[in-house]
Amino acid sequence: MRTVTLQPLGAVLSVQPNERILQAACRLGFHPPQSCRNGACHICAATLLSGQVKQQGQILAEGEIFTCLAEPLADCTLHWEAVLTAGELPRRRIACQLVDCTDSGADVFRVLLRAPAGAKIRYHAGQYLRIERDNGESRAFSIASTPDCGRELELHILAREQSAKDLLTQLQRERLARVELPFGNAHLAQLPGRPLLLIAAGTGMAQMQSLVDSCLLRGFNYPIYLYWGARLATDFYHLPHWDDWQQAKNIHLCQVVSEDNDWQGRRGLLHQAVCADFRGQLKKLQTHICGSPEMVYATCDALIAAGMAQSQMHADVFSYAPRQED
Missing domain, CATH: 3.10.20.30 (Beta-grasp domain)
Structure with missing residues (x-):
């Protein structure tokens, strides 16, 4: 040998x-x-x-x-260049047609793209892509669709910053998106043999939509606990799959609002709700987190303090915004 x-x-x-x-x-x-x-x-x-x-x-x-x-x-x-590990997929640059751009509320737009006929797009549920801007820069967006959707790619774009508004204007003007994919390690190339805990803030729900829908399509039978957080109740946008998820026996949904006194549902921070619900049981879960670096690391710290191991947690932030060691 x-x-x-x-x-x-x-x-x-x-x-x-x-x-x-x-x-x-x-x-x-x-x-x-x-x-x-x-x-x-x-x-x-x-x-x-x-x-x-x-x-x-x-x-x-x-x-x-x-x-x-x-x-x-x-x-x-x-x-030896370009050798990919098991589960890793080659990246491709493709020009996609803009099929639809729908206002989903809370300044979020549901963007549907379609790859050219014959273009084989491969990604794992939970990965993201980058869209090239006219100025040569690119922006990253989680892919909300699943690999089973063929040529279709769904994105959720929050249009509050001027750069995001300009990108939407570009897409609607050109009816074309130049994208590169896939990126990200916080995916589900393989389904875990234990329950899933999914934690998202804002449009981090795009990644979670891909994960949940992929699990349903692949017959995942373990419980899925999905926590979606927002600052105000009006920050929750419309998700066409939400009602279907509520009917699934193994999916448990929870919306958490941090700063809205009129909200009648769960209030507080996401990690507070999770730690309260899973006190003493966190070691049984595989966790995926999507949000800003600050939100992800604050959530990780709270979960580790409550008994979860770092190895149980998956977030792309760990790769693109690693925490600086003291």
Whole structure:
């Protein structure tokens, strides 16, 4: 058995005797660039940084190798670009047609995009995309639809800041959106074997919609506890799926308002409501959180203090806005 370390990914492959490197990578669940598998296309080429390989009768100790042909003779290190881990999907840039832009209340617009015919869009429930602006900048939005929706992509855009208003104006003027996807690690490529706790503030509900609908489509039978928070009751926008979720036996919905004395429902902060409802039971849950970095980290701190492990919590904030260590 030989080990092959992949850079810049940092993964280590255990390659069996007489097994080629590409075969080992595929067997272990990685998704490397490949095509012909006979050394003709060069798509699987990598650079041998250390070690030795046998390739078509030659012994190589450096330079370019073809992983579909190369068998390691010693532990090796390769520079091999574009290798994806299990569950990771390749990113694509596509131009989508604007199908609809509907006012859903509370300054939130439900935007429906459609990818071109023949364009295969792949993402996991809970991931997000980026829309390119005319000025070259891009903005990130959670994908509210599920991977089962085919060419359709749904977004929830809060149009209070001028930049968001300008983006909506651009989309409606051009009837086109240039997007890149997928992004994000807080997804459900695999369904967990325990109940889900979903916590969202504002349009963080877009991510939760994708997660909930995907669970329903895939026959997830564990309880789903969904908490949606807003500062005022008027900040809740219309969700067409909400009534259907209320009819599902394993979905439990809770709206929490923090600053509205006229609200007759649950009041306070999201993490306060969750900690009160799951006192002593947090270790049984897998948790996904979506909101501003401040909201996510405040919620995480409260849940950890109440007994939840950091490993149970999933949020894209952990990647794009990591907390600075003191």
